[in-house]
Amino acid sequence: MADKKIGNFEAIALILTVIVNHVVLNLPKNIIASSSSSSIINVLFISIIAVLIGYFVCKLLERFPKLDILDIANFLGGKWLKILTGILFLGYFLFTVSVVLRSFSEGLKIIFFPRSPVAAIMILFLITIIITNKIGFQAIVRSNLFMMPIFIFTILFIFFANVGNFTVQRMLPLLGNGAFTTFFSGLSNLFAFGGFAYLYFLPPYLKDDKGLKKITFASIIISGICLLFSVATLLFLSPNSVITEEVFPLYLASRNIEFGRFFQRLDAVFLLIWIISLTAYLSISFSFATRVFQKLLNFEYTKWYTALFCLFIFGFALIPKNMYELIFVENVIYQYVVLILIFGISLALLVFANIKYNLLEKKKGAVSIDKASI
Amino acid sequence: MQLLFGFDVGDTERIKVTFQFTMPNSSGENNPGETAPSVIDTVEAACIESAVNLVNTFVSKEVNLSHCKIVVFSEEMAKQGISKEIYSLMNKVEVRPDTNIIISTSTAEEYITSVKPSLENLVAKFYEILPRSSEYTGYTSDIHLIDFFNKLESMSEEPIAILR
């Protein structure tokens, strides 16, 4: 169907969305909090490991062309495993949307709307998400592709414009809190690459079947570069105890930009671009959630999904009562959810599915995975 | 449009805060010898927030701190320790991180009332250009609020400010 196919660059932008939007929120702060001055080495290390994992995932997905992870779960364990995986991923998408929504709205409230309730800002976001989901999936993906170069340009711009205020010596105890913290417990910083969740669902939508490898490598490398630049900006700009207590670190870094007397307060422009990009991220996650739901239970009525999920998300987003709980949810719970679900369970599923495929091939000769019967 | 802050040791309360407001010229002509009217107010309060609240009650417009150019501390206040005021200034989103800090040998109120720039029409422009003279002299330096705050927090640097 003409509705469903996505090209290569759009897929790259899709996977990039996750990390790039989390960079605005709180991601560099978490990385710097765990490995203070060795953050750059940590980020490089994590990017290399993510590239290796990406290569691994690509090889595993090669056996199953045009099947996403739900179909693979069905092949492996029947209907119940598929439903279980579906519920897990659905929960992950909804959880991500509500956490990101709440976190960004709190930040916006502090900066722009000090006297309005958080719920009002969240309702506005949710209305936009409903409208854009009614328009269609391809429109969202294309607008995302449109905003992505602008967004990356702003991150680089903040880095290069703040060069005058940098003290590079803050990088200096090079291994920071010790080699063990940097390399071993620093592995938990892999939660930054949450875009893998989209990669698992991507194969049915691709126009170009062989493009999966290019997409993975390109998106991981670009997201690594983005992460590196944003972490470097924050690390060089302020000492550690300042960064770990800020709300919106990248925005506060962008307030320092001053080119003589003419360009003085550029941070409003940045915030505009970040709002647009974040709405794109929320819409994409949301539409993936609805598609997972639709695949699990083959309902005919698709009109009610958006409103229903919006209510769920709104409810979830209002659960943390204040900023402290929100920071706990966002840093601790989200981190472990991403690590366990995306890097643990999904990789295990893929490995077992490949083993089963090999066993069946030895027995029968050729295995055909019938997609229509799923 | 609030232009600068001044902090002193207060008589009855903890600190004395001085505000200087300017109004943009509402008439169309601009006589070369005429300065924009500026209003100077002083209140005593226990912290910045309550000082801003007090001033809001008797000034007809809402005080907007985002055009604040410099912050003046008096010397005796600086000797007592200004970290609390720096923290509250940094926490406010409206105050720009590149406001300059000046420490004056007299009280802040006398300093603000006695500044009458002779080469400029607007006081705002004077305050903005003033620390930039550090680019071509050696006697001052261009210290922003964010630099001061960073050096205060980090364990390896000492904060500095301009003395007048």
Place this chain on the structure above:
Amino acid sequence: MRFIFIFLGYIAGFFGIALGIFVYLCILTNLKSFGVPYMAPYAPVTKVNSNGYFLDPVWRREKRADYLNTKKEKAQNHISMKWRYK
């Protein structure tokens, strides 16, 4: 059309305008005129050379645009402005 943005700006300030821009962008990218997507060189990018940001100037383009799905790809000879290089 402008009134919608003014109204959004009144309701929610800067933030409302940003959301309005996003919805407008989504509607724009969904449009198709004569079978060609409306934001053609920017949004669905198929070849790296016909990207919306990095197009050659008109006198250097030798291939026809990719979103048209033409039968004949090259529109003019190689080095068509012969007088320039002589």
